[in-house]
Amino acid sequence: MSFERPQDPSSALxxxxxxxxxxxxxxxxxxxxxxxxxxxxxxxxxRFLNKDTQIHKFIKQHxxxxxxxxxxxxxxxxxxxxxxxHQLQVDKCTVANSxxxxxxxxxxxxxxNIEALEEDGLLAPLEDDAVELANELSRESSVLSSGTSLxxxxxxxxxxxxxxxxxxxxxxKKERGRSTQRDGMLSEPPSDEASxxxxxxxxxxxxxNDELFSLNQQEEDDKQLYCFCxxxxxxxxxxxxxxxxxxxWFHYGCVNLxxxxxxxxxxxxxxxxxxNLKLKKKKRV
Amino acid sequence: MEKQRKEYEELKQKLKQALHxxxxxxxxxxxxxxxxxxxxxEYLSGNASSKYGTIVKGFDGFGKHASQDSHHFQDQxxxxxxxxxxxxKQQEGVQDEE
Numbered sequence: 208m209s210f211e212r213p214q215d216p217s218s219a220l221x222x223x224x225x226x227x228x229x230x231x232x233x234x235x236x237x238x239x240x241x242x243x244x245x246x247x248x249x250x251x252x253x254r255f256l257n258k259d260t261q262i263h264k265f266i267k268q269h270x271x272x273x274x275x276x277x278x279x280x281x282x283x284x285x286x287x288x289x290x291x292x293h294q295l296q297v298d299k300c301t302v303a304n305s306x307x308x309x310x311x312x313x314x315x316x317x318x319x320n321i322e323a324l325e326e327d328g329l330l331a332p333l334e335d336d337a338v339e340l341a342n343e344l345s346r347e348s349s350v351l352s353s354g355t356s357l358x359x360x361x362x363x364x365x366x367x368x369x370x371x372x373x374x375x376x377x378x379x380k381k382e383r384g385r386s387t388q389r390d391g392m393l394s395e396p397p398s399d400e401a402s403x404x405x406x407x408x409x410x411x412x413x414x415x416n417d418e419l420f421s422l423n424q425q426e427e428d429d430k431q432l433y434c435f436c437x438x439x440x441x442x443x444x445x446x447x448x449x450x451x452x453x454x455x456w457f458h459y460g461c462v463n464l465x466x467x468x469x470x471x472x473x474x475x476x477x478x479x480x481x482x483n484l485k486l487k488k489k490k491r492v
Numbered sequence: 493m494e495k496q497r498k499e500y501e502e503l504k505q506k507l508k509q510a511l512h513x514x515x516x517x518x519x520x521x522x523x524x525x526x527x528x529x530x531x532x533x534e535y536l537s538g539n540a541s542s543k544y545g546t547i548v549k550g551f552d553g554f555g556k557h558a559s560q561d562s563h564h565f566q567d568q569x570x571x572x573x574x575x576x577x578x579x580x581k582q583q584e585g586v587q588d589e590e
Contacts, residue, residue: 224551238575245577310547433542 212323216330219320227313239307241299248295255288434458449477525576532572550562 213219258281265275324330433440433456443459448471457474459465473481536546548569573579 227551230547234547235571238571241575242577242580245575246580249577249581 210401212327213320216324219324223313223317223320226316232307233309234306240302243300244295244302248292249293251288251292255285258285258288295320369377434461436461445472445478447472447474449473449480452477519581525573525579529570529573529579532570 211395213222262275262278262281265278266350269275321330325332431440432438433444434454436458438458440456441458443464444456445455445459445462445468447454452474453476462474525549548565548571568574
């Protein structure tokens with residue numbers, strides 16, 4: 208990927224804010240475009256349903272044995288309208304996809320900037336609370352009632368986008384405050400948090416596009432969602448030993464693991480839970 | 493005659509299937525629309541991310557202190573739901589009843 212390497216976190220943040228400043232009007236414009244197509248779609252639908260009713264009416268009045276002189280013409284017109292409707296729907300999908308593309312482009316750029324800054328030691332790697340934020344968000348989204356499995360997958364995509372995006376935003380914001388203190392300090396090598404988030408997002412996006420263009424595609428066997436990121440199972444997974452763990456299984460990348468952990472392993476959430484319990488006990492004693 | 497009858501039965505079966513398919517699609521469509529509405533409400537009414545700005549209100553305030561009114565939004569901010577013509581018609585219907 209070729210892009211300008213950011214000089215420091217605050218200029219990167221400024222640049223990113225400037226980049227997305229058009230997003231507001233762009234998204235509004237595109238969605239209004241979809242709406243205009245949709246309105247036209249309903250006009251066409253009304254028109255061909257009207258023609259259809261006229262054909263029905265004729266049959267009711269004259270019986271089905273009398274030839275309707277207009278029927279052929281009506282059929283032709285109905286067919287035209289139906290084809291127009293189909294074209295409108297395809298156009299709507301294209302417009303929606305270009306909006307998705309725009310958002311992805313911005314997100315990718317911010318991610319690339321963050322990675323570059325982390326590599327240069329200008330930015331401290333992501334800390335736990337940002338991960339927890341992302342995880343909180345994905346839980347928020349998964350609380351909503353579930354529909355069919357297909358929809359559930361779509362929703363996961365949305366949740367993934369949301370959490371990836373917001374954790375990034377949060378990260379940028381945090382780093383800005385800290386950059387003054389950390390100036391000149393050498394930071395640890397970049398964690399794979401950023402890359403794993405990026406990979407998740409890319410995967411989700413891929414899923415989404417696959418779905419868009421081949422709705423009839425067979426779904427994977429394992430549709431169960433795991434981990435903070437609430438995605439399907441892929442690659443190496445690790446199980447949490449916490450008895451009340453909400454997620455149970457985690458992707459290696461999401462919890463910073465490269466190899467199987469030794470002994471008991473608890474996810475950040477359960478670790479937090481256990482720490483809280485300990486604290487309470489101490490207080491009581 | 494026999495052949496025509498067979499053709500008629502086949503067409504009837506096809507129509508039945510198509511109508512069933514239509515019903516299923518419509519249900520799914522309803523669900524998706526509701527889902528968009530819910531997600532939109534969640535996004536606009538302020539979860540952890542929206543206080544830094546949303547795609548509807550822009551990100552001008554990003555990096556500054558979060559404004560207090562970020563939790564308020566109007567119906568016209570529902571740009572996602574509003575992209576559906578039927579949603580607009582439903583809203584008009586609701587307003588007429590009131």
